Amino acid sequence: MDWKQLPFLWDRLQRSEKPVVIYGMGDGCEKIMRVCGEYRIPVAGIFASDEYVRGHSFLGYPVLRYDEAKQAFGSMIVLLAFAAFESGLVSKIKRIAVENELYAPDVPLFGGGLFERRYIKEHRAELEQVYALLADARSRQVFESVLAYKITGCIDYLLACETPKQEAFDQILRFGPEECYADLGAYDGDTVVEFVRVVNGAYRRIYALEPNPKNFSRLVRGCAGLPEVVSIQKGAWNREETLAFHAKAGRSSAILPGAAQSIEAAPVDDLIEEPLSYIKLDVEGAEREALEGCRRQILAYKPKLAISAYHRNEDLFALPLQISAMRADYRIYLRHHPYIPAWDTVYYMV
Structure with missing residues (x-):
């Protein structure tokens, strides 16, 4: 794919005579508004799904229903400002994209x-x-499609390269019966439970790291009754350190300089002595430091890796290059699992 030939989204918006309308509120809307301001792209309005419209405003704009936005603006450019993976919501987005x-x-x-x-x-x-x-060819297709999406903002590129997680479990990771798994960014234990299901309950041990106190409590409850699960209330990092931490609801808690709360963080190499066979990293933008904290495990044991590649711009290229510099013998695969935008884009390394 010749990336030079793809139209850049922000250039398209600058040239358009159609009104630009944002679909959604929250952090995503605020970020898109800031970028539109930097590119001097006027935003005509905001609409939300009907169930979220309560006669209120956001960022000074009245929040409209979709039918109200169509009536007010006619033919418009819609900018999606939230993430979606649930099939009903994705279908709604596709219907709006038709119109x-x-x-x-x-x-x-x-x-x-x-x-x-x-x-x-x-x-x-x-x-x-x-x-x-x-x-493999699938990885190259995913790489081209994700990059094309990032350049154009067109969701068709993402929809065209989706594969289910089960394909990665079955065809790439191929777990054995004695896996020792470290789940970095374990949230409420959902990915621990998923792993246990995939391996049919046959594993040696699971280490689950989660620094957010509320999420950690959910993790402990979620894994209650599972054998050989060690829950650790720390963040994965490249050195032992107390870090400023922004504890948002759900999965979005993250290390954030200047945040009011703090967490304890440490290298996996210091926390886990036994050889790991599989490490999953979904640590909200701290993947680079977390990987450095796994250096001894990676060099000594070459564990299978699943690394989220969508939190930072540079993740798409910097993270695989970081691993390749540690060990050049990893086979590197890229998959995008169903999600809009390019969240749940994951490097698998074996």
Whole structure:
């Protein structure tokens, strides 16, 4: 794919004469509004799904229902400002996309920057290096599609490259009966329970790290009754340290300089002595540091890895290059599981 030929979303919005309307509220809407302001793209309004419209306003805009937005703006460009994976909601987004020009802007969850013209030019060599490292044709297709989505904001690229997680479990990770699994960013234990289901309850031990106190309590409850599960209330990091932490609801808690709360963090190499056979990292933008904290395990035992590649702009290329620099003998696969925007894009390494 020649990335130079793809139309950049923000260029398209600057040229358009259609009103630009944001679908959704919250952090996503605020981020998109900021980028629109930087590019001097006027935002005409905001609408939300009917069940969230209560006659209120957001960022100074009255929050409309979709039918009200259609009546007010006619033919419009819709910018999706929230994440969706549930089939009913995805179907609703697809219906809106049939009636309007719809994009899901790729704004990073953490850090700055956008996949715009200058950014791609600066990192083209790294992108091409990672592309050459990918182990199969599916990975290369996913890489091209995710990159095309990031450039254009067009969700069709994501929909075209989705695969279920089970394919990665069955065809790439191929667990054995004696896995020793470290779940970094274990949230409420849902991915621990998922792993236990996938291996039919046959494993050696599970270590589950979760720094958020509320989530950790849910993790302990969620894993109650599962044998050989060690829950650790720490964040995965590259050194032992007390870190400022923003404890949001759900999965979005993250290390954030200046935040009012704090957590204890440490390297996995210091916390877990026995050889690990599988490590999952979904640590809300701290993947680079967490991987460095797993260096001894990676060098000594070459555990299978599942690494979230969507929290920061650079994750798509920086994380596989980081692992390749540690051990050049990993086979690197990339999969995108059903999600809009490009969340749940994961590198699998074996």
